[in-house]
Amino acid sequence: MSTTVEPSPDPASAVSAGPAGPAAPSRPTAPPGPSAASTSATGRADERRSVPAAGPGRRTVVVGVGPVSAEDVVAVARGRAGVTLAAEALDAIAAGRAVVDALADDTQPHYGVSTGFGALATRWIPADRRADLQRSLIRSHAAGTGPEVEREVVRALMLLRLSTLATGRTGVRPSTAQAYAAMLDAGITPVVREFGSLGCSGDLAPLAHCALALLGEGDVRDASGTLVPATDALAQAGLAPVVLAEKEGLALVNGTDGMLGQLVLALHDLDRLLATADVAAALSVESLLGTDAVFADDLQALRPHPGQAASAAHLRALLRGSGIMASHRGPGCTRVQDAYSLRCAPQVHGAARDTVAHARTVAERELAAAVDNPVVTVDGRVESNGNFHGAPIAYVLDFLAIAVADVASMSERRTDRFLDVARNHGLPAFLAHDPGVDSGLMIAQYTAAGLVSELKRLAVPASVDSIPSSAMQEDHVSMGWHAARKLRRAVDALGRVLAIEVLTATRALDLRAPLAPAAATGAVRDLLRARGVAGPGPDAYLAPDLETVATLVASGEVLAAADGASSAPTPRLTTPEERA
Template sequence: MTSTSAVPPLAPTPLVAPVIVGARPLSPAEVVAVARDDARVQIAPAAGARVNATRELIERLADDPEPHYGISTGFGALATTFIAPDRRRQLQASLIRSHAAGTGAEVEREVVRALHLLRLQTLATGRTGVRPVVVATYAAMLNAGITPIVREYGSLGCSGDLAPLSHIALAALGEGEVRDASGALVAASDALAVAGIAPLVLEEKEGLALINGTDGMLGMLSLALADLDNLLTVADVTAAISVESQLGTDAVFAADLMALRPQTGQAASAANLRAFLADSPIVASHRDPAVCTRVQDAYSLRCSPQVHGAARDTLDHARMVASRELAAAVDNPVVTVDGRVESNGNFHGAPVAYVLDFLAIAVADLASIAERRTDRALDRTRSNGLPPFLADEVGVDSGLMIAQYAAAGIVSELKRLAVPASVDSIPSSAMQEDHVSMGWAAARKLRRGIDGLARVLAIELVTGCRALDLRAPLQPGPATAAVRDAVRAAGIAGPGPDRFVSPDLESATALVLSGAVAAAAVSAASFTTPENRPAFEEDDDHIAR
């Protein structure tokens, strides 16, 4: 699989509506719009009054001779150490510099932008005590396309994503390195100067406010929700192609059979399969029991809606957790609505970490059943008449034999990535932070898992479309034919002598990830009722990606 840590391409020109920050909780789609599509951000007017009010409270407490955590004290295990007023600016800068301790490869641009946006949203709630200039600076950096360099390792997911958030804050101070809007690696101070942004000089409480939060893991969860909305539809498409091309039956997907087991996701996937297989001459050709004497298809064909549906239900649960977290104002200490400044544990990433791990299980199983469908198509003893490995000249050509090896290797890795990170914990900060969520690690492995799933589905897509062509003169149904035509239009080969396979698999993966496969199937399919159409279709921006 391709590493998720590659240096990103140049930022595209924003073509989407601005995202308003600080008016209400952000939606996952708004996070994606800023992270991937470079939507500009605007601070809601009401946010300014909230930020001003809480800052005034922090400044009063800063003048209090009694120590207040995070305002006039040290941090973590040094929370009882009083810091004199003339040393507090140095304290804030030292906090950011010391906590910007990430190491490893660069994190993807979209992840950094999501992380940055979500911290900005929390700052704009007025619950953190920062000055308005901090909010304005974070917004200006996003709009200028300045992407701080964040490294792969450093976060334990408690107190939130400290190291990744510290790298964002460090850039706002004019220190460290960033990528500018063109993708060039430059000094943060130079990027800020070009954009006309003054580097921040942090005051009391602001250092903590910039780095205490679950923003990295939540940003990656938001991106994963969008990816999996697409890939779950693609999985239904490729399953339909496999069922059709392997002469499987669509009778097992009937609505009344699904109603006997009222699982929401299963019913949705079965409805997709029925729609994608509707009006298929290939399926119709073997409906007559006198022609087809098989009693049952293999589980990988027959149980596709059960497995895909369970993944859909898992995604819905993750979406619920994400929506709650997107409504949160996570900081420690936090300024309450009634003006108290209270220590708390809301930065702990367990709620997000659990669903990230849960999704990794679903991703691994989706890929597993897709690989089994692919393998059946290539085995002449199970494919119902297809040539071995879909080869052109059997014995001379190997067809798609090794493409299945690639799918099998990816599935094996996805099983390892499905081992939960959130059950691990390793103490830090002199045992003050003695239980951590590992949510950042859970998010990182989920991203790799999603990449792997897309590739396994792409291999099933290439295999299934070649198998459909080998059923000629019988023709596929409208939906699967539209997908097959999109695959061919992308230059991916059909039946014929062996050729260099890898470029076809890369092109198919790009087609899957772009949303083009799902869009082609949905646009040509016959759904019995509008509400049965896959939900992603309502999001035109998502299809465009």
């Protein structure tokens, strides 16, 4: 593993070392060739916020021939991490470029080197027009439209494209790869538009917008977040526009990096949100006078899904020591079975965890891939291939959207139970202070229902759609970019649905006083009160409280409060490769 994220007192002194955790599969090494020395070189609330400047303690991701890690992607996309290319990567890039240079002098046509693209792949291009060919490719493919894509997504896809360049499989010059790395390191974020990618031949339009900035064209956000012409941002960072050589334009745009970057970011968020779903469920089970007996380890073992076991164990830890639950465990309790939304939480949350584990396996394989067409092979050939098709990523993006919708649907059903006097076991209607005068949390449930309805729409798979393009040469596409975009919206909506359940359940927890909650659930209630989220009382302006709790959920503070008090943090599920 040659790519790492590590702190360094001086950004220039970063040293490559293996990241924590199991290594991802290695990519093949480059063929022997000339060294790089012989080749010329040159928070979430607002995704377009500035990139922190370099300084003492800044971490640097050193991109080598091997795959970047998911942690690297998150660090560069969302954090302060800088980026540089390892010496081994420059050697591999130079070796791959030597192969392309040899083909450039060949009188036979070679796709991407001396021909046009797509349906124009049979057109031979003379040597004196090939720089124009590469520039025209980037300009014509930078055809996105719609709102700006979030800064973290653009930075993630740029790091992943740089990682592929570093394999030596794409045939770019070392100087071009270094310029791409320098642009990313300087915090220059090209303006990429929402619509334009079909997810086959990769994310062509989004990557073309990034490559356009490398040429000094188009618009970017500079390190301060200001919208400026690319040429001005490059000059401010001390960088010069790049003039592309044979094959380089194609190498910069022909990858699945946009959809993969969004998958990696979504998995990072879903680890936290699915564990938070357990916290929300524990609050509801406790406040609705449910039982934790159904979460017993021996019952879960009868159906040995790893995600289910992890979720049930988490719920047991979160509910440990609950005075509320102890109050109705005796022979006087007439409850026989809880509703499915309480009783089956481990089965649904666990299935979602297993879906995340599968998606993580796919993501790690993709991180270890070198996607380009044509590609420079280990033995020095340049071959066309179909590895740019986004189906493997698109499928799991759609699968995750389905799981997210179902977890949110169950959460909304638990929220609704609190508000109905026929089902909430002694709580006031809508948890209102003075029902009739006050509406309590009635409309909060409407909001949750509206979000869940939107999530059901977002769960419709994008990958089953395909519209032919490029004069039927590209007659089947993955729509993986669209799957990624809707998953981002789904992940945000899940956090908001869980926040409404947490808000509702903590109010119910207060209404169960003087019965004492578990340490974990009580800690969540105390966190909300400390942040100004009101408990029981007359109606007040509710939207600010919903936003506060949504932020606490998204940031991981709700989960940290619960797990910190229970002394039993939930583990991340391992992939089959990790368990092996």
